Structure formats: C-alpha cells, structure tokens
Amino acid sequence: MRERADLGLVTHLTVQELRSVGTDAGTGIALAEPGRVLHACENPQVLQAAARAGSPMPLLCFAGNPAAAGWALLDQLVADRAEVRYHGDFDWPGMAIAARVIARGARPWRLAAADYTSAVASLPADGRLDLTGRPGPTPWAPDLAATMTRAGIVVHEEAVLAELLKDLQVKDPSTATG
Template identity: 50%
Template sequence: MARSAHARAGVPGALLCTAGNPPLVAVRVVEALITASADVRYHGDFDVAGLAMAPRLFARGVRPWRFGAEDYLSVLGHIDERVRFPLSGPVPATPWDPRLATAMTTHGAAIHEESQLGGLLADLRAPGV
C-alpha cells in the first residue's frame, strides 16, 4: 500500500517497502545505501512486530523516522478508534526511545503505517527529509 501511495502522490526520491520483516536482499540494499553515505530511515508499524524489526536495521546505521514516543502519542491522539488494534503481545524494548515501549504498553494500542500515510508522504515531499 505504501509503495502505490508513494507513486500516486508523485513523491520524489526512493522508498524501500518490505511489507514486513526485511528479507536479506533488502538489508543488503540498505547496507549499500549507508555505505554510499545515504541517509536511510525506518518507519514501521507501531506494533510488536514493527518494534522487533527496528533494532536489526538500526544496528546497521538506519535512523528512526517518526518512530518515537512523541510520534506514537501524536498519531494515537489523531486517528479514528477503528484503526487502532490491541497489541499482540509484550512490547519489546525500544532503546532508540525507551519512552516508546512505555507509551505503547500504557495505551495497549497498535497502529499500522497505513493510517499514518498522510504525514509520512508529507515528510517525503519536504526538502531535506
């Protein structure tokens, strides 16, 4: 869904969507981009799986993109109740922003990327992102 929304919006630049846990080929692309001094960022679902994937990418030099406690709380406060889901298990640690795990545990809500596309696409249209 993010790939087609990116294309329909005419957003410049590259966007790598893996639709889940990045396979080895996607990780190799990310590593090559970082080696070439690209600024690579990760945004995933605010759910147990999305949080679990992040450290694997952050360990390779990827940076968080709208993926902290303030981002979660902001989205949570602005989205319709129908696009919130119960968390599917214990929230893993979020060392890039320890407050994120706390916020998600407190609110017990998962939020998928699709409900945040407007803000994410706006970021991609902005210079310097």
C-alpha cells in the same frame, strides 16, 4: 530505475542485481551519494501511495522484515554513507523490525513516543486495535516501548500515511521530520 521512477512505477531489486552494481561489487559506483536521504518503510501500501502521489523522494520498502535483498540494499546504502530513515508499524513485531533495521545503520523516521501518541490520538475510536504480544525494547527511543505499553493500541503505517507522504514531498529532506 530512474525511468521507472519517472513513470511512477515501483521497482523490485534482487540480490543478484545488488551484487552486480555498487561499490561492494567492485564497480566503484555508489548506490547513493554520501549524505543522500532515503526513506524506508515496512508496508508496501506506503510505497504504492508514494508512487501514486508522485513523491520526488526515494522510498525503499522492505515488505515486513527485510529479506536478503533488503538487507543487502540497506548495508550498501549505509556503506555509501547515505542516510536511510526507517518507519514501521507501531506494534511489537514492527518495533522488532525497526530495531534490527536501525541497528544496521538506518535512522528512525517518525518513530518517537510523541509520534506514537499523536497517531493514537488521531485514530477513530472504532478503528483501534489492541496492542498484543510481548513488548520489546526501542533503543532509539527508550520511552517509546513504555508509552506503547501504557496506551495499548496498535498503529499501522497506513494510519499515518498522510504524515509520511508529506515528508516524502519535501525537496530538502534535511528539513523533514527525522
């Protein structure tokens, strides 16, 4: 995986691979050292952009709602006491995914009401999509759901790609926006 990362290549993990390594497999090898910051996103385009940009920070991508391998990886990283920071789309399905990922131990990454408001303000008027669907709770940021409902605009991860990539370039992630 390190060799692939050094080449800027994306690596896909399987459930079988995750069951074969790591502390859960009885190898005694953690997938990440305690306190290690890893970022996670919803959209593969964010992962691809990070790889093209030569991001020095690890980035996990769940490609929407995590499948079995994504949940296994997240659970193992949380068990290893790594800090997984998650970002997803500012729409109701994205918020539902974020709620599930955060409930499993991830921390929000640029998922506050102020982040949403800033992102909406930066969208071009002709590029705005109406927020539809049933609002859901955002327990990590209780004012976020109300702010999204009031603004009524979808913000996909690609719209905030510059900010996400900037965080992924920080050598000391403790100084990056959480």
